[in-house]
Amino acid sequence: MKPLVKKILLGTLAVPCLALAGFVGTAQLRWDRTFEAPYPEIRASSDSAVVARGSYLVNGPAHCSYCHTTTDQWPALDSGAVLPLTGGNRFVLPVGTFITPNLTPDVETGIGRRSDAELARMLRHSVRADGRAALPFMPFQNMSDDDLTAIISYLRSREPVRHEVPNHDLTMMGKGLMAFLIEPQGPEGTPPQTSPAQAPTIARGKYLANSVANCAGCHTKRSPMDGSAIGEPFAGGMVMEDEKNPDKIFVTPNLTPDAATGRIAHWTEEQFVARFRVPRKAFEGSHMPWMAFRRMSDDDVRAIYRYLNSLSPVANATGPSYQDKPAD
Ligand code: HEC
Ligand code: HEC
Structure with a gap:
């Protein structure tokens, strides 16, 4: 190869390679960055009317049941069953594989290890219990205080089911996304106290x-x-x-x-x-x-x-x- 051609080729290749190396290096350093967000003043209640309203939302309009179960359980949901939300549903995307967590009150594998405030912050401010930004799967930021309370009360009222769910598996592109693009989405202004x-x-x-x-x-x-x-x-x-x-x-x-x-x-x-x-x-x-x-x-x-x-x-x-x- 002629030296000049070689030089041009190497030169033009080196620039994107260096930029990519820098990007990958920085993504590795900051993909698991954490964020601050306030903990909403939401406390679960054991009032049966509140729990019933939570059941309606979770299994109906807010469709938590759709993502926090696996697709082989969907026929049962189609026929009207109320299932424990044991998670494990996989979303396979170019940026990684995301697996929905277990929402039953199990202390080791479910939300038994989370406080009401941590659950409420996750839903309202998209900040996970560990401070990392949640992926934008759950646009419930503007849900009313009452509905948030009802949903968390319902989740707490269920039987704990032990079900270990693996961690998300991010690709390099996913780490880049988490490092530079995904920021927690909060509510627009102050969410209403009660819903219409x-x-x-x-x-x-x-x-x-x-x-x-x-x-x-x-x-x-x-x-x-x-x-x-x-x-x-x-x-x-x-x-x-x-x-x-x-x-x-x-x-x-x-x-x-x-x-x-x-x-x-x-x-x-x-x-x-x-x-x-x-x-x-x-x-x-x-x-x-x-x-x-x-x-x-x-x-x-x-x-x-x-x-x-x-x-x-x-x-x-x-x-x-x-x-x-x-x-x-
Ligand atoms: C997770 C994504 C998703 C959500 C959430 C969703 N839709 Fe859809 N919707 C779709 C897709 C995909 C189709 C086309 C396939 C089908 O008909 O199921 C569709 C189809 C429809 C149709 C046409 C059905 C027909 O017979 O032609 C209506 C009406 C509709 N959606 C209304 C709604 C309303 C109202 C809501 C909120 C209560 C909603 N959708 C929420 C994904 C969604
Ligand atoms: C479109 C799919 C989808 C729907 C609908 C959905 N979730 Fe999720 N949920 C996820 C995914 C994916 C994660 C993991 C997010 C992450 O770690 O970034 C998650 C995480 C969570 C967590 C964090 C659990 C923990 O261990 O800290 C809670 C709490 C939660 N969801 C509650 C709910 C509730 C309550 C509803 C209904 C109001 C709901 N989700 C509806 C997909 C969904």
């Missing part, structure tokens, strides 16, 4: 769709890197893999009332309620937690319908919910 009453009101629907049921999370187009919104809220277009078929993808529909492109623009309220009463109908592998949402009260489903119909229409054609994966 269970009635078919737009205010209740807004609260559920944004702060509890995560409709906004999945029905808004997001960056696959850090989960930040890159599309209009509720206008759909977020792409999800089909774990069972690598040639297919799910694309979330547009839920705004746009006459041409909104999926529910021509659905009556009764049709919308009826859709929430069946399991993951057509698409078995759908990421939408139908098995939990099925348990929402009629009033809550109606509230969400009324809220979605109060949004400004956004024209965004997302195509069928289940599509062929485009060639890269």
Whole structure:
């Protein structure tokens, strides 16, 4: 090879290599950085009405049961079972494998080792008990004090189940993400003390769709890197893999009332309620937690319908919910 060509080649390669080495080195040093966040004044209660409200939220709209069980337990959830939340569900992403923790009160392997304040801080400020930022899987930051109390009270009321769950396994890219991009997400302002009453009101629907049921999370187009919104809220277009078929993808529909492109623009309220009463109908592998949402009260489903119909229409054609994966 001619010396000049060699020099250019080495020179051009050396720059990205050095930058990469620096990045990797710094990521190694700071991927497990910790954060400060206040501990909310939330205390679990053993009042049966509070525990019942927690059960409704955990197994229904807040769908904790969907992630904190394994996929082989989903058929039981589909048929209405209430299962212990023993965790172990794996999310295999380019940035690493994340495994959901055991939420039963077991002292060694579950949340028995966490205080109420640690659990509440995790849900409201996305800071784990060890101070590291949580990955943005759980957008419950703006949930009311009452609902947070009810959820933690319900978790504490369950039987402990011993189930050791392995730690997350981050790839180098994942460590880079944790070192530089992922910061804990806190609430917007001060979260409400109480949530809007269970009635078919737009205010209740807004609260559920944004702060509890995560409709906004999945029905808004997001960056696959850090989960930040890159599309209009509720206008759909977020792409999800089909774990069972690598040639297919799910694309979330547009839920705004746009006459041409909104999926529910021509659905009556009764049709919308009826859709929430069946399991993951057509698409078995759908990421939408139908098995939990099925348990929402009629009033809550109606509230969400009324809220979605109060949004400004956004024209965004997302195509069928289940599509062929485009060639890269
Ligand atoms: C979309 C999936 C998903 C949903 C829904 C979900 N979680 Fe989680 N949860 C996770 C993942 C993943 C982690 C691990 C996060 C991390 O370590 O960064 C986690 C961690 C936790 C922890 C920390 C446990 C510990 O050992 O400190 C608590 C508490 C928790 N979740 C409670 C809940 C509750 C309560 C709900 C419902 C209101 C819920 N989760 C819904 C995925 C989910
Ligand atoms: C974890 C992601 C996720 C969450 C959370 C989620 N969805 Fe979906 N949703 C999807 C996906 C994926 C589809 C397309 C596949 C399907 O129909 O199951 C979908 C489809 C739909 C459909 C169309 C169903 C049909 O028959 O055409 C409606 C309506 C809907 N979602 C409403 C909601 C509402 C309301 C909420 C909040 C209560 C919500 N979604 C929360 C992922 C999600």
